[in-house]
Amino acid sequence: GAVVSQHPSWVICKSGTSVKIECRSLDFQATTMFWYRQFPKQSLMLMATSNEGSKATYEQGVEKDKFLINHASLTLSTLTVTSAHPEDSSFYICSARDWESGANVLTFGAGSRLTVL
């Protein structure tokens, strides 16, 4: 089945630095990937829709200059948290849909836990 890989799974950084998280579709092409943020004991909050070859679509309230998304190829999308602050500490999850399989379901990465000191 479709597999989505996220890297790193866990990262600690100092306040003010930038962190890049990668999301790869391993055995399928994903023209669209989704980035979610999950707070403890809460649901997934859609941050943005990453579109291959074009600009990402951000949800209301999500700062596009802070959360930079690049979808450079059909199998890779990256989320860069710029000038990270402690309030950015969270669990970030990406997902993608394997359109070719016709399954029309989201496959999720394992998530990346970001801790900003």
Add this chain to the structure above:
Amino acid sequence: AQSVSQHNHHVILSEAASLELGCNYSYGGTVNLFWYVQYPGQHLQLLLKYFSGDPLVKGIKGFEAEFIKSKFSFNLRKPSVQWSDTAEYFCAVKFWKTGNQFYFGTGTSLTVIP
């Protein structure tokens, strides 16, 4: 705006008890419905989905869900839970009129006591 609500935030059951988790969504035309499960320390996995046809759908690990269109509901059920079912359960809805977006409920934490 589209929304998905899960009424039970935390459920505690003994093994062999029956489970029903509620999920309701706001009206929004044609929908696809999903239940995802997140086991401790693992990523989200699809339990089951409904696109069309028989409103009673069966998923993995003995789970099933029933789509009741008139009630905008898609409740998850399992006749007899096991300790290994301890996890976080998320209902998700794709509203066709909003395109690709999936909307998730707030999740239900299920703890099964051996």
